[in-house]
Amino acid sequence: MAAVPGSVHDHSHDHDHAHHPTGIMRWVTTTNHKDIGTMYLWFSFAMFFVGGLLAFGIRAELFQPGLQFWQPEFFNQLTTLHGIIMVFGAIMPAFVGFANWQVPLMIGAPDMAFARMNNWSFWLLPPAAILLITSFFVPGGATAAGWTLYAPLTVQMGPGMDLAIFAIHIMGVSSIMGSINIITTILNMRAPGMTLMKMPLFCWTWLITAYLLIAVMPVLAGAVTMTLTDRHFDTHFFNAAGGGDPVLYQHIFWFFGHPEVYIMILPAFGIVSEIIPTFARKPLFGYSSMVYATSSIAILSFIVWAHHMFTVGMPAAGQLFFMYATALIAVPTGVKVFNWLATMWKGSMTFETPMLFAIGFIFVFSMGGFTGLILSIAPVDIQLHDTYYVVAHFHYVLVAGSLFAIFGGTYYWLPKWTGHMYDEKLGKLHFWLSIIFFNLTFFVMHFLGLAGMPRRIPDYSIQFADFNMVASIGAFGFGLSQLIFLRVVVKCIRGGAKAPASPWEGAHGLEWTVPSPAPYHTFETPPVVK
Amino acid sequence: MKRTSVAGMAALAASGVAHAQFGLQSPESPIAQQIYDLHSLIFGICVVVFIAVFSVMFYSIFYHRKSLGAKPASFHENTTVEVIWTIVPFVILVGMAVPATRTVLAMKDTSDAEMTIKVTGYQWKWGYDYLKGDGEGISFYSNLATPYAQIHNEAPKGPEYLLEVDNPLVVPAGKKIRVLTTANDVIHSFWVGALGFKQDAIPGFVRDTWFYAKNSGIYRGQCVELCGKDHGFMPIVIHVMEDGDYKQWVAAKKKEIEASRIDPNKTYTLTELKAQGEKVYQGNCAACHQASGMGVPGAFPALSGSKVATGPVADQIKLVLNGKQGTAMASFKQLSDIEIAAVVTYERNSWANQTGDVVQAADVKALRGGTVALK
Numbered sequence: 001m002a003a004v005p006g007s008v009h010d011h012s013h014d015h016d017h018a019h020h021p022t023g024i025m026r027w028v029t030t031t032n033h034k035d036i037g038t039m040y041l042w043f044s045f046a047m048f049f050v051g052g053l054l055a056f057g058i059r060a061e062l063f064q065p066g067l068q069f070w071q072p073e074f075f076n077q078l079t080t081l082h083g084i085i086m087v088f089g090a091i092m093p094a095f096v097g098f099a100n101w102q103v104p105l106m107i108g109a110p111d112m113a114f115a116r117m118n119n120w121s122f123w124l125l126p127p128a129a130i131l132l133i134t135s136f137f138v139p140g141g142a143t144a145a146g147w148t149l150y151a152p153l154t155v156q157m158g159p160g161m162d163l164a165i166f167a168i169h170i171m172g173v174s175s176i177m178g179s180i181n182i183i184t185t186i187l188n189m190r191a192p193g194m195t196l197m198k199m200p201l202f203c204w205t206w207l208i209t210a211y212l213l214i215a216v217m218p219v220l221a222g223a224v225t226m227t228l229t230d231r232h233f234d235t236h237f238f239n240a241a242g243g244g245d246p247v248l249y250q251h252i253f254w255f256f257g258h259p260e261v262y263i264m265i266l267p268a269f270g271i272v273s274e275i276i277p278t279f280a281r282k283p284l285f286g287y288s289s290m291v292y293a294t295s296s297i298a299i300l301s302f303i304v305w306a307h308h309m310f311t312v313g314m315p316a317a318g319q320l321f322f323m324y325a326t327a328l329i330a331v332p333t334g335v336k337v338f339n340w341l342a343t344m345w346k347g348s349m350t351f352e353t354p355m356l357f358a359i360g361f362i363f364v365f366s367m368g369g370f371t372g373l374i375l376s377i378a379p380v381d382i383q384l385h386d387t388y389y390v391v392a393h394f395h396y397v398l399v400a401g402s403l404f405a406i407f408g409g410t411y412y413w414l415p416k417w418t419g420h421m422y423d424e425k426l427g428k429l430h431f432w433l434s435i436i437f438f439n440l441t442f443f444v445m446h447f448l449g450l451a452g453m454p455r456r457i458p459d460y461s462i463q464f465a466d467f468n469m470v471a472s473i474g475a476f477g478f479g480l481s482q483l484i485f486l487r488v489v490v491k492c493i494r495g496g497a498k499a500p501a502s503p504w505e506g507a508h509g510l511e512w513t514v515p516s517p518a519p520y521h522t523f524e525t526p527p528v529v530k
Numbered sequence: 531m532k533r534t535s536v537a538g539m540a541a542l543a544a545s546g547v548a549h550a551q552f553g554l555q556s557p558e559s560p561i562a563q564q565i566y567d568l569h570s571l572i573f574g575i576c577v578v579v580f581i582a583v584f585s586v587m588f589y590s591i592f593y594h595r596k597s598l599g600a601k602p603a604s605f606h607e608n609t610t611v612e613v614i615w616t617i618v619p620f621v622i623l624v625g626m627a628v629p630a631t632r633t634v635l636a637m638k639d640t641s642d643a644e645m646t647i648k649v650t651g652y653q654w655k656w657g658y659d660y661l662k663g664d665g666e667g668i669s670f671y672s673n674l675a676t677p678y679a680q681i682h683n684e685a686p687k688g689p690e691y692l693l694e695v696d697n698p699l700v701v702p703a704g705k706k707i708r709v710l711t712t713a714n715d716v717i718h719s720f721w722v723g724a725l726g727f728k729q730d731a732i733p734g735f736v737r738d739t740w741f742y743a744k745n746s747g748i749y750r751g752q753c754v755e756l757c758g759k760d761h762g763f764m765p766i767v768i769h770v771m772e773d774g775d776y777k778q779w780v781a782a783k784k785k786e787i788e789a790s791r792i793d794p795n796k797t798y799t800l801t802e803l804k805a806q807g808e809k810v811y812q813g814n815c816a817a818c819h820q821a822s823g824m825g826v827p828g829a830f831p832a833l834s835g836s837k838v839a840t841g842p843v844a845d846q847i848k849l850v851l852n853g854k855q856g857t858a859m860a861s862f863k864q865l866s867d868i869e870i871a872a873v874v875t876y877e878r879n880s881w882a883n884q885t886g887d888v889v890q891a892a893d894v895k896a897l898r899g900g901t902v903a904l905k
Binding site for chain 1: 551552553554555561562564565568569572573576579580583584586587590591594595596597600601602603604605606607608611612615616619620623626627630631633634635637638680681682683687689690691692693711715716717719721723726727728729730732733734735737738739751752753754755756757758759760761762763826829857858860
């Protein structure tokens with residue numbers, strides 16, 4: 001165990017706020033994990049609204065057939081930036097925000113291991129966001145090659161593409177720094193007595209996620225750097241005429257991209273695994289199999305990348321291997337879902353907003369899992385690849401999966417962060433509107449995909465009109481519902497009923513042993529875990 | 531099993547959704563049939579698992595709630611159960627993998643085809659070359675036929691809106707047809723759902739797939755790989771004909787191609803070139819620069835009155851041949867010398883441009899810089 005905790009001079013509680021700058025400089029120079037966690041969460045929230053605004057643009061154009069609002073080129077920019085911003089700007093930073101706030105609190109550490117680097121990993125993000133947003137205003141507009149940035153289409157893009165590449169580089173550096181920090185914190189700074197197998201599952205999932213990030217972010221950096229040199233320095237990595245291979249780009253991208261999918265869902269599994277036992281008032285069922293399942297999912301995620309590429313014309317042996325490996329992921333994922341259900345079984349459940357989001361998560365994420373299983377079967381995937389079925393599938397796992405877990409986690413820990421209880425009525429309203437509009441938006445996309453509507457098209461034939469209208473109405477409703485969430489969070493920060501140290505009856509874990517709001521410095525003397 | 535997906539969604543259908551479709555397109559080839567059955571099978575399994583798993587969840591939600599006085603149990607492990615629910619899904623997966631493997635192998639078997647057609651993806655149209663079998667030697671382009679007025683909501687949309695082309699691919703029914711795909715610029719993907727194939731068209735590489743249409747009819751699909759601006763506007767239409775009709779079509783098509791052949795060594799007049807150039811323009815340039823030559827402000831430059839179309843001829847030819855790096859202006863090297871000569875002539879003598887320049891095929895040939903024209 002590191003010698004850090006307790007070795008510094010003892011701050012007493014009345015000095016809690018005495019040792020840091022105030023005003024804007026508090027946030028710019030802060031090395032406090034709670035401040036940084038808060039900044040990550042607000043940043044991600046802001047990007048969530050930017051990405052949502054782009055989605056509004058997409059769904060407005062698709063409300064009915066014909067070109068209404070945008071030229072096709074701009075439509076492609078909207079879909080591309082919607083994807084990039086939601087993945088790198090909204091979902092990933094939100095989870096890092098959770099990690100910053102919760103990991104030290106849950107393992108009884110006073111702060112993150114590399115506090116100053118932590119400040120850097122956050123402050124890299126705003127410049128990246130600025131690069132992405134300003135890319136709309138350069139000649140030729142933002143990149144329109146899809147969030148996957150497939151070569152050789154990327155070569156045709158204007159300078160907006162280069163801005164996106166630099167943004168991805170910066171965000172990648174940020175992610176890697178964050179991951180190193182999380183791994184070191186978890187491995188070195190646990191309170192005495194907290195063995196790895198006693199650690200909260202959220203920390204476990206983040207530990208595994210951080211390793212995934214370190215493994216694959218450099219791969220993405222490599223892919224986009226090769227794109228950059230193909231664009232400007234006359235290399236031909238992806239140009240067949242120069243001896244390169246356009247499909248090589250896809251292999252490299254998806255070697256990053258598939259684990260990335262799990263980077264965006266494993267922390268969500270962790271959050272849900274914290275919430276369900278609390279509101280079922282029962283310990284998590286099958287803790288160790290949860291850990292093993294998470295690890296197997298992570299390992300399997302490295303050998304399934306080519307299931308995104310069943311249509312590129314790989315040999316039968318390749319298709320079969322990637323099909324079997326992909327379908328296999330259903331087994332550990334199934335184990336996780338069964339464990340959550342077994343946790344609820346014979347519990348004593350109540351349904352506060354975090355629990356609603358957690359149950360909503362299981363239900364809707366499972367539907368995404370089922371369509372994932374259907375897509376894993378190569379011949380069926382070939383039929384559905386690059387159609388709206390895929391759009392439906394990944395929104396079921398990413399919105400209903402990651403995003404709902406983020407909402408659930410926010411409601412769950414908001415009393416700890418702010419010291420106030422959130423407005424339960426508004427919270428529940430937010431949940432119900434979100435889940436209804438979410439399904440309205442994305443469920444019908446399954447039908448669109450089966451019937452043959454390709455993805456990433458600004459206009460469609462009239463047989464797809466009805467479902468697109470339904471999806472657009474759902475999307476507007478879903479987007480507007482999020483304003484309720486903003487309202488709940490702001491209201492909770494400003495005031496409300498005082499939260500006790502442990503506001504949830506069934507909650508266990510070190511974070512509930514410190515007062516609410518969590519003092520600026522916690523666990524200066526490490527707690528002892530029995 | 532086949533109708534499960536439909537039955538399950540009948541409730542939604544009742545809500546007034548008119549001609550919406552809920553399942554896969556009805557299969558018209560043996561492979562499409564296999565895919566359809568595979569999907570139905572797996573979908574059925576998923577529905578059963580879904581109902582089983584979530585009835586357990588909803589049972590506990592309704593009966594194991596605190597408000598009903600439920601006291602929490604304290605169990606948190608049971609190795610037997612956990613082993614069972616690891617093994618059972620695995621067995622189900624094996625059950626799904628067996629028929630899927632059979633289909634994968636069938637889809638990959640392109641041997642013994644009676645006809646071979648090469649499909650080339652262009653931004654944004656398809657090129658078809660009949661390489662082997664009946665109709666050998668035929669080649670043509672296939673462009674979106676939906677008028678721009680419909681797309682821009684200036685005219686009512688037809689029933690085949692965005693799914694109609696000027697020259698459909700024509701094949702005989704009941705024959706195994708091998709399709710070679712490649713692309714000229716970026717990756718496209720060739721897909722007709724009812725016939726059960728989808729194959730990416732990749733520049734610099736040739737991939738293959740095959741299909742076998744049981745019945746004659748018209749089958750429609752679209753490009754399914756994001757390929758730039760007009761990705762949504764490159765439909766695929768396949769006319770499957772009875773053998774006799776197909777033979778007639780081959781004869782007629784060959785005659786038509788022969789008649790429209792232009793002698794590249796001949797010197798043409800301005801009027802001839804302009805007439806020919808207008809066709810080339812409609813097929814290749816109008817999507818961006820518009821039929822009016824006005825372009826789309828901010829996105830695609832106008833040709834009418836442009837510096838390029840009124841400046842030195844050689845610069846314009848080079849631009850058409852090579853495209854412009856970093857913009858949507860692709861290379862049009864795939865066009866023949868005479869086609870480029872015609873379209874440049876047309877552009878230099880239309881709208882506000884009245885240069886009077888006449889460009890001949892030989893001028894283009896001189897600037898091609900050693901690269902070989904595809905046609």
